Structure formats: structure tokens, C-alpha cells
Amino acid sequence: MLNKPAIIRTLGALVLISGICMLTSVAVSLIMDDGQHMALLISSLLTVITGGTVLLLSKSGSTIGKRDGYFIVTLSWIVFSLFGSLPFIISGAIPSFTDAFFETMSGFTTTGATILKDIEAVPPSLLYWRSMTQWLGGMGIIVLSLAILPMLKMGSMQLFIAEVPGVTYDKLHPKLRETAKRLWAIYAAFTLTEMILLMVAGMPAFDALCHSFTTMATGGYSTKNASIAAFSSPYIHYIITFFMFLAGTNFALAYFGLHGRFKKIYTNQEFLFYLSMVVASIIITSLVLATGINLPFEQAVREAAFQVVSIITTTGFITADYLHWGPFLIVLIFLLMFTGGSAGSTGGGIKMVRLLLLAKNSRLELRRLIHPSAIIPVRYNHRSVPPNIIYNVMAFMVFYFFIAGISGMIIAAMGYDLATSFSTAAATLGNIGPGLGAVGPVENYSHFPLFGKWFLSFLMLTGRLELFTVLILFSKWFYRN
Amino acid sequence: MLNKPAIIRTLGALVLISGICMLTSVAVSLIMDDGQHMALLISSLLTVITGGTVLLLSKSGSTIGKRDGYFIVTLSWIVFSLFGSLPFIISGAIPSFTDAFFETMSGFTTTGATILKDIEAVPPSLLYWRSMTQWLGGMGIIVLSLAILPMLKMGSMQLFIAEVPGVTYDKLHPKLRETAKRLWAIYAAFTLTEMILLMVAGMPAFDALCHSFTTMATGGYSTKNASIAAFSSPYIHYIITFFMFLAGTNFALAYFGLHGRFKKIYTNQEFLFYLSMVVASIIITSLVLATGINLPFEQAVREAAFQVVSIITTTGFITADYLHWGPFLIVLIFLLMFTGGSAGSTGGGIKMVRLLLLAKNSRLELRRLIHPSAIIPVRYNHRSVPPNIIYNVMAFMVFYFFIAGISGMIIAAMGYDLATSFSTAAATLGNIGPGLGAVGPVENYSHFPLFGKWFLSFLMLTGRLELFTVLILFSKWFYRN
Numbered sequence: 001m002l003n004k005p006a007i008i009r010t011l012g013a014l015v016l017i018s019g020i021c022m023l024t025s026v027a028v029s030l031i032m033d034d035g036q037h038m039a040l041l042i043s044s045l046l047t048v049i050t051g052g053t054v055l056l057l058s059k060s061g062s063t064i065g066k067r068d069g070y071f072i073v074t075l076s077w078i079v080f081s082l083f084g085s086l087p088f089i090i091s092g093a094i095p096s097f098t099d100a101f102f103e104t105m106s107g108f109t110t111t112g113a114t115i116l117k118d119i120e121a122v123p124p125s126l127l128y129w130r131s132m133t134q135w136l137g138g139m140g141i142i143v144l145s146l147a148i149l150p151m152l153k154m155g156s157m158q159l160f161i162a163e164v165p166g167v168t169y170d171k172l173h174p175k176l177r178e179t180a181k182r183l184w185a186i187y188a189a190f191t192l193t194e195m196i197l198l199m200v201a202g203m204p205a206f207d208a209l210c211h212s213f214t215t216m217a218t219g220g221y222s223t224k225n226a227s228i229a230a231f232s233s234p235y236i237h238y239i240i241t242f243f244m245f246l247a248g249t250n251f252a253l254a255y256f257g258l259h260g261r262f263k264k265i266y267t268n269q270e271f272l273f274y275l276s277m278v279v280a281s282i283i284i285t286s287l288v289l290a291t292g293i294n295l296p297f298e299q300a301v302r303e304a305a306f307q308v309v310s311i312i313t314t315t316g317f318i319t320a321d322y323l324h325w326g327p328f329l330i331v332l333i334f335l336l337m338f339t340g341g342s343a344g345s346t347g348g349g350i351k352m353v354r355l356l357l358l359a360k361n362s363r364l365e366l367r368r369l370i371h372p373s374a375i376i377p378v379r380y381n382h383r384s385v386p387p388n389i390i391y392n393v394m395a396f397m398v399f400y401f402f403i404a405g406i407s408g409m410i411i412a413a414m415g416y417d418l419a420t421s422f423s424t425a426a427a428t429l430g431n432i433g434p435g436l437g438a439v440g441p442v443e444n445y446s447h448f449p450l451f452g453k454w455f456l457s458f459l460m461l462t463g464r465l466e467l468f469t470v471l472i473l474f475s476k477w478f479y480r481n
Numbered sequence: 482m483l484n485k486p487a488i489i490r491t492l493g494a495l496v497l498i499s500g501i502c503m504l505t506s507v508a509v510s511l512i513m514d515d516g517q518h519m520a521l522l523i524s525s526l527l528t529v530i531t532g533g534t535v536l537l538l539s540k541s542g543s544t545i546g547k548r549d550g551y552f553i554v555t556l557s558w559i560v561f562s563l564f565g566s567l568p569f570i571i572s573g574a575i576p577s578f579t580d581a582f583f584e585t586m587s588g589f590t591t592t593g594a595t596i597l598k599d600i601e602a603v604p605p606s607l608l609y610w611r612s613m614t615q616w617l618g619g620m621g622i623i624v625l626s627l628a629i630l631p632m633l634k635m636g637s638m639q640l641f642i643a644e645v646p647g648v649t650y651d652k653l654h655p656k657l658r659e660t661a662k663r664l665w666a667i668y669a670a671f672t673l674t675e676m677i678l679l680m681v682a683g684m685p686a687f688d689a690l691c692h693s694f695t696t697m698a699t700g701g702y703s704t705k706n707a708s709i710a711a712f713s714s715p716y717i718h719y720i721i722t723f724f725m726f727l728a729g730t731n732f733a734l735a736y737f738g739l740h741g742r743f744k745k746i747y748t749n750q751e752f753l754f755y756l757s758m759v760v761a762s763i764i765i766t767s768l769v770l771a772t773g774i775n776l777p778f779e780q781a782v783r784e785a786a787f788q789v790v791s792i793i794t795t796t797g798f799i800t801a802d803y804l805h806w807g808p809f810l811i812v813l814i815f816l817l818m819f820t821g822g823s824a825g826s827t828g829g830g831i832k833m834v835r836l837l838l839l840a841k842n843s844r845l846e847l848r849r850l851i852h853p854s855a856i857i858p859v860r861y862n863h864r865s866v867p868p869n870i871i872y873n874v875m876a877f878m879v880f881y882f883f884i885a886g887i888s889g890m891i892i893a894a895m896g897y898d899l900a901t902s903f904s905t906a907a908a909t910l911g912n913i914g915p916g917l918g919a920v921g922p923v924e925n926y927s928h929f930p931l932f933g934k935w936f937l938s939f940l941m942l943t944g945r946l947e948l949f950t951v952l953i954l955f956s957k958w959f960y961r962n
Contacts, residue, residue, distance in 0.1 A: 327898050328893045331890050359879070362880055387868050402840075408812050408816070417900075418900045475847040477847060
């Protein structure tokens with residue numbers, strides 16, 4: 001029933017593209033003169049040749065159905081991570097296959113959880129490729145969330161998708177190509193702008209490039225062991241904070257902004273909700289840091305803004321070890337790990353639009369109790385939300401917390417405490433990266449057992465693909481006619 | 482708009498009844514010869530006279546509306562706790578008003594969180610009254626959940642309520658009185674049976690009475706500092722485990738069981754879900770205790786069964802300090818704190834029926850994604866569930882986790898760690914009692930600051946009254962015509 005040739009052909013094309021991207025790291029190696037060009041060349045060629053061969057040998061022309069779409073999306077990330085781990089394995093930078101796969105899956109899913117104990121010991125060209133996996137993953141997510149998932153009728157995505165220029169519901173071609181090009185142009189332009197600004201603020205070009213890649217992808221991989229704390233300039237912190245916020249915004253809104261249609265932005269309820277949550281969390285955190293921990297005012301605001309935006313957008317960059325911020329802020333950060341960016345951004349997690357719809361529905365329920373015979377629908381951006389979308393959002397939340405809960409148990413069974421277990425589940429499922437306890441800001445994921453690393457890779461993948469894309473493959477209904 | 486005379490009159494009647502119940506503790510004091518009879522007599526008379534006076538002076542005959550109902554329910558528990566704390570204050574057993582109110586609210590809400598550091602130092606007659614507050618609270622909850630809330634059109638309650646003999650939707654009188662009598666007869670019969678069995682198993686009559694009161698109410702107040710661990714007989718542990726399970730079952734099902742209509746029980750999906758969750762959790766816990774902690778098999782099963790049922794049913798009795806059971810079981814117990822008993826039982830928390838409906842809806846969502854044009858409703862006990870009930874369940878869950886999250890932050894702001902903060906929120910909102918960390922099985926709630934005790938009292942009340950009953954009083958729509 002599944003269109004296997006079409007699935008294989010699409011995957012072949014995607015592998016070919018990732019191989020071509022990987023080739024750029026050979027140039028980086030030569031420029032940086034770090035001696036990794038042969039390892040990178042072999043990896044790239046293996047990837048290009050495999051992708052190219054599959055593409056050439058497979059039949060073309062058959063249409064891709066909805067079920068094929070689910071398969072392609074999930075398999076893409078897995079196949080990307082398999083080939084993407086080659087440079088780490090062949091160069092010997094990460095000799096273990098499990099570790100290399102974890103690191104690459106963490107990259108392509110824009111999670112940013114690392115098994116590297118000493119990032120700075122890794123040759124620059126490999127750090128470049130590591131950053132690039134996130135940037136490519138972010139590109140993939142923009143197309144996935146703004147074009148492919150709505151086409152697959154993924155509930156809540158339909159809500160805002162009507163706003164995206166050029167996307168229609170039932171036809172993938174030729175509009176998808178057009179939309180993807182526009183969105184990627186914005187994505188690339190933002191990345192370049194950030195890179196230039198970071199260089200102006202004093203960051204070396206190489207670091208600026210890598211951090212711009214991982215900021216716009218809300219990925220969080222750094223070239224430094226201390227993450228962004230390695231850079232002392234406050235300007236660098238502010239610039240990255242701003243671009244993390246931007247990366248957590250719906251890219252369709254960025255499109256409107258660039259075309260001067262600002263009303264589309266300031267009347268978008270998800271954006272306003274996202275902005276309010278960011279601002280409120282920054283204010284609370286700054287106040288606690290300034291009064292409770294006695295940080296100087298500017299530093300309090302800067303660190304608060306950086307860490308709040310980093311967690312909410314699921315980026316995971318670090319400028320301060322928030323585990324020393326006292327129990328109140330630790331709990332606040334833990335809760336913010338369950339927010340996520342806006343839908344249509346590169347941010348992971350639950351997403352603002354879902355939280356907003358749930359909040360609206362819950363508030364209205366009090367009204368419905370008082371007027372039980374009245375029909376009181378949830379309204380979003382001045383339209384009534386149909387029940388099937390509310391059902392979908394609810395199902396998403398239930399799956400999310402169910403998976404987080406069960407995962408917390410599984411992680412605890414490996415011997416980790418409650419805070420580590422649940423924050424690890426939240427940090428991987430939400431594609432954030434750092435968590436609490438043994439996965440805190442100054443820690444890494446190297447201490448997990450073999451099974452744990454594969455399990456967490458699965459969580460990163462499931463979370464990144466909006467749960468349903470992966471879960472549906474385990475449903476008996478998927479395989480019935 | 483509110484029918485104030487009717488509200489006051491109803492509250493007066495309820496205070497009068499609680500005063501009469503309190504009078505029985507005077508007899509207990511005389512029998513146990515603990516010298517508290519005067520304090521108890523004064524408290525009882527104050528309560529009886531206040532209630533009687535209000536009842537006599539208020540006008541009768543006016544009908545009670547829905548909004549009045551919400552007010553009466555919330556105010557009942559508050560007024561009960563105010564008068565119920567008199568014996569503790571007047572006797573000097575709990576001199577602080579805040580502590581006495583907390584302890585009584587914890588009683589009437591069947592929570593079982595205590596501020597007492599040395600329970601055994603409290604005179605028996607006061608421990609009797611303390612246990613009785615839970616028993617009365619349990620009675621109140623049965624009527625509330627099986628008769629009053631359905632009448633107030635509280636969403637998910639309507640689902641199973643049609644099954645209750647003698648309850649109609651729109652008329653409180655005279656059926657309510659009849660139903661209440663039947664349910665209370667069952668409740669009292671179960672309590673008496675448990676007491677006799679406990680005495681046969683070797684528990685002193687006084688302790689057997691008090692523990693039967695607090696078992697059937699899923700309250701968890703004990704007469705011993707070590708809770709049920711103070712009794713070494715395994716039979717006592719098994720008996721209490723069985724009755725906790727019974728108390729967590731819908732009392733309407735118990736009614737059918739006593740009338741030989743067993744098919745009503747074993748075809749009830751909520752009951753089967755409740756049973757499965759209990760059995761599965763016991764098996765997992767026993768296995769970990771028997772293999773990981775190397776407990777003897779019988780002890781492992783007994784302690785596992787006791788603690789699992791105690792937490793799921795929100796009773797809160799203790800036979801073992803589960804904080805020493807390793808991270809996996811600590812996380813499991815934390816998750817079980819978010820289950821709760823069956824609807825229509827004396828158990829608190831989220832309730833099995835809600836979890837079941839959410840699970841069903843989430844699973845169906847995968848099917849809906851594959852067949853987007855098909856209308857696939859949730860089915861419960863062989864009937865389609867209307868969307869408004871699913872909406873209500875969703876709103877309940879959102880409020881529940883929102884309140885738990887915000888409360889966790891507020892508790893953390895008092896200086897408690899993450900595990901303590903969230904488990905305290907879960908243990909009070911879910912009316913369980915013990916939690917993790919500083920509110921663990923061998924700890925108590927005395928160390929909370931003044932504000933904390935009032936705040937936790939509010940959480941206990943809100944959780945006990947199914948959230949909406951209290952939250953609706955804060956809604957602007959409640960006060961509009």
C-alpha cells in the first residue's frame with residue numbers, strides 16, 4: 001500500500017543534498033587547516049554517492065500519498081543522522097557509533113544535547129558540521145511545520161497556516177517549492193545578519209558563523225565548553241537573545257514583517273502570547289536575580305533575558321549556571337521547559353499556540369458551566385476554532401505529558417534523581433538541550449548508558465516531529481486500508 | 482442575585498449537624514478518660530448553638546439556584562473547618578489558629594496532611610474528632626460528587642451519574658435525600674465492617690474506629706506517629722489495603738454489588754481502568770522491591786500493594802518510607818499522585834474517568850489523522866461521549882496542571898526544592914497527604930510558614946471540590962446575569 005519507490009527516491013534525494021552540504025565542511029577544514037579534510041571528504045562522498053545512486057536507480061514520477069509523507073518525514077531525520085554521524089566516526093572525534101548518532105540526532109532535531117565532554121578539543125571543521133546539522137534541521141522544520149504537516153492535516157497546524165503566503169492544503173507541488181524558497185531566504189538572511197552583528201561585537205568569524213547557525217535553528221550547539229558564557233561582551237549576549245527570540249517566532253510573520261505588513265504581527269494572538277510570556281518571565285527572573293542573588297541590575301536583566309529566551313525558544317545556550325539561582329527560579333525554568341516556541345518557528349516543545357488554545361478553552365469552560373446550554377467556541381485570531389482542532393491539541397498535550405512521564409520513569413530506572421529524570425525528558429522531547437541536575441547547564445549527556453542514549457535520541461526525534469508524525473507509525477490504523 | 486438567606490440557612494443547618502457529630506467526641510473523652518470533655522463540650526455547644534441560631538433566625542422555603550449551590554459547597558468546607566478547629570484550639574492541643582485550621586481543612590478535605598509533630602501526644606478524644614472530620618468530609622464528597630455536582634452540570638460527572646440509582650438531573654429534592662441515605666448506609670456499613678476486621682486482626686478498638694473512619698474517607702489520618710507501620714500484623718496491612726481500594730471505587734458500583742448486579746461492575750470501564758492501573762503498579766513495585774531492594778517476596782508485595790493503593794486512592798497511609806525505594810519508584814509514586822480515585826468515590830485527585838477519556842481521545846486522534854473526514858467520537862461504557870464533556874475534561878486537566886505548576890513555584894519561593902515543591906502541590910491539590918522530600922512519609926507540614934499553610938489549605942479545598950466549584954467563584958461570568 002505504501003509507495004516504497006517514492007519513499008526511497010525522496011530519501012535518496014535528501015541524502016544527496018545533505019552530502020553536498022557536508023562537502024562545504026571540507027573547505028572549512030582546509031581554511032582552518034585542522035587536518036580533517038580527508039575524513040570529511042570521505043564522509044561527504046559516501047553520502048553523496050549513496051544518495052545519488054539511490055536517486056538514479058529509483059523510479060520517478062509516482063505521486064506521494066499522505067501515509068508515505070509520514071514515513072518520509074520520520075525516516076529523513078533518521079537517515080540524515082546516520083549519514084551525518086559519518087564525519088565524527090571517520091575522523092575519530094567521536095569514535096562510538098552510539099555517541100556519534102546521538103550527537104547528530106541532537107543536531108538535526110535542533111536539540112543541542114551533547115555527549116562531548118570537551119567541545120574545544122574537537123577540530124573546527126567538525127564543529128562547523130555539528131553546527132550545520134542544526135541549521136539544516138531548522139530548515140527542515142520550517143518546511144515541515146509550514147508546508148508538509150498542514151498538508152498531512154496535522155490539526156492545530158491548520159490554524160495559522162492559512163496565513164502563510166503560497167501554501168495550499170491539498171497540493172504539495174508546485175507551491176511548496178516556492179514557499180520553501182521564500183522561507184529559506186528569510187532564514188538565511190537572518191543567519192547572515194546575526195553573524196555580521198556578532199562579528200561587529202567582537203566574536204571571531206568562525207564562532208560567529210557556527211553560533212548563527214545554531215541560534216536561528218534554536219539548536220544551541222556552541223563551539224565553546226562554556227557555551228555563550230565564554231564570550232564576555234554583553235553585546236554578544238543581547239544579540240543572541242534577540243535572534244533566539246526571532247527564531248522562536250513564526251517565520252510566516254517574519255515574511256509579513258519584511259513586507260511591511262506589521263498589523264499581521266501585532267494582531268497575531270500567538271505572537272502576543274509568546275511575547276507576553278517572555279517579557280513576564282524576564283521581569284520575574286530579573287527581579288529575583290537582582291534582589292535575591294544581588295546581581296548588578298544590568299547583569300540580572302541580561303542573564304535573565306538570555307536564559308529565559310534560551311529555554312522558552314528551546315535553544316539551550318547558556319550564559320549562567322541557573323542551578324545556582326535558588327529553588328524558585330529552578331522551578332520556573334523547569335516549567336518554561338514545557339512552553340516551546342511559536343508554531344512555524346524552528347523552536348520545539350509544546351508551542352505557544354497550543355498553550356494559548358488550552359488556556360482559552362479552560363477559561364471559557366467556567367462560562368460554559370454557568371450557561372450550559374450556550375455554545376461557546378474558542379476564538380483564535382478572530383475566528384472560531386472547530387472542535388477537531390481542540391481535540392487535536394488536547395491529544396497532543398496528553399501524549400506529550402504521557403511520554404514525558406513514562407520517559408521520566410525510564411530515565412529514573414537508570415539511577416537518576418527526580419529532577420534529572422523529568423528535566424532530561426523535557427529537555428530532549430522539547431528539543432532544548434540542557435536541563436537540571438545531572439544534565440544541568442555545565443553538564444553533558446555523556447554519562448548516560450548505551451540504551452539511554454538511543455532512548456533519548458528517540459525522544460528528540462519524536463518531539464521534533466510534533467509527536468503524531470512518529471506515533472502514527474505505531475498505530476494499527478496506519479497499516480489498514 | 483444570589484439567594485443569600487438560602488445560603489446562610491443551608492450553612493446554618495450544616496454547622497448544626499457538624500456540632501451534633503462533634504458532641505460524640507465528648508462521650509469518647511469520658512470513656513477514654515483523657516480530661517478533654519469540657520473543651521469538647523464547649524466547642525460542640527458553640528457549634529450547635531451557632532448553627533441552630535442561624536437556622537432559626539433565617540427564612541425558609543426559598544429555592545436554591547445553581548449559583549447558590551456553588552457558593553454553598555465552597556463555603557460549607559470553609560465553615561466546617563472553622564468550627565471543626567475549635568476543639569483543637571480550646572483544648573490547647575493545637576494552640577495556633579492557622580495550624581488548627583490547616584489540620585481541620587486537611588481533615589474535611591480528606592487530605593491527611595498534618596502539622597502535628599507528635600500525634601501520639603494528642604489526647605484520644607481529639608484524635609477521634611480529627612479522624613471524624615475526614616469521615617464527615619468523605620460523606621460530604623459522596624453526596625457532592627454523586628448528586629450535587631451533576632445537578633450543577635459539572636461536565637464529566639454527568640457521564641456515570643445516570644448509573645446512580647435515584648439521582649435525577651434537575652431536581653435536588655426529594656431524590657437527593659433518598660440517594661444520600663442509601664450511599665451513606667453503604668459508607669457506614671463498610672466503615673463498621675473494616676473496624677470489626679481490624680479488631681479481629683488485633684488492632685485496639687479505638688485505633689480500629691479511627692482508622693476505619695479515615696480509610697473509608699481516603700483521608701489517611703492515623704492515631705500513630707508511624708501511621709500504619711505502627712501495627713506489625715500483616716493482616717492489618719492487607720485489610721486496610723482492601724478497604725482503601727474499596728473507598729477509591731465509585732460508591733454507586735458498591736450499591737450495585739450489594740444488590741448482586743455484578744455485571745454493572747465488571748463492565749464499568751472506569752472500574753476496569755482503575756483496577757488495571759492498581760494491579761500494574763503493584764506488580765512493577767513488588768518486582769523492584771523484591772529484586773532491587775531484596776525484600777522478602779511477601780513483604781515486597783504487601784508494602785507495594787499498600788503504598789500503591791494508598792497513593793492512587795489519595796489516602797496517604799504509610800507502611801514504608803518509600804523515599805528509600807530508589808529513584809525509579811520515587812518517580813513512579815510521584816506520577817501516581819496525579820491519578821486519583823474513581824469518580825463517585827471518596828478519593829481525590831484527577832480521577833480515573835478523566836484519565837481514561839483523555840487516553841481514549843488521544844489514541845483516537847491517530848485514527849482521525851488517517852481518516853480526517855470521518856467523525857470518530859470517544860466511546861465510554863458503550864455510549865458516545867459528547868464534545869462538551871471532552872472539553873470539560875480537558876479544561877479540568879489544564880486547570881489542574883496549571884494550578885499544580887504555579888503552586889510548585891509558590892512553594893519553591895518559600896525555599897523548598899523541586900521535588901518537595903511539586904509533590905507538595907500534588908499531595909494537597911490531590912488530597913493525598915504525604916509527598917516527597919520535606920513532606921515525605923516520615924515528615925509533616927509543620928515547617929511551612931504561615932502563608933504557606935493558608936495557601937496549602939486553599940489548594941486542598943480547591944482540589945477536593947473538583948476545581949471548578951471554587952474557580953467559578955473567581956469568574957466574572959459568575960456575577961453577571
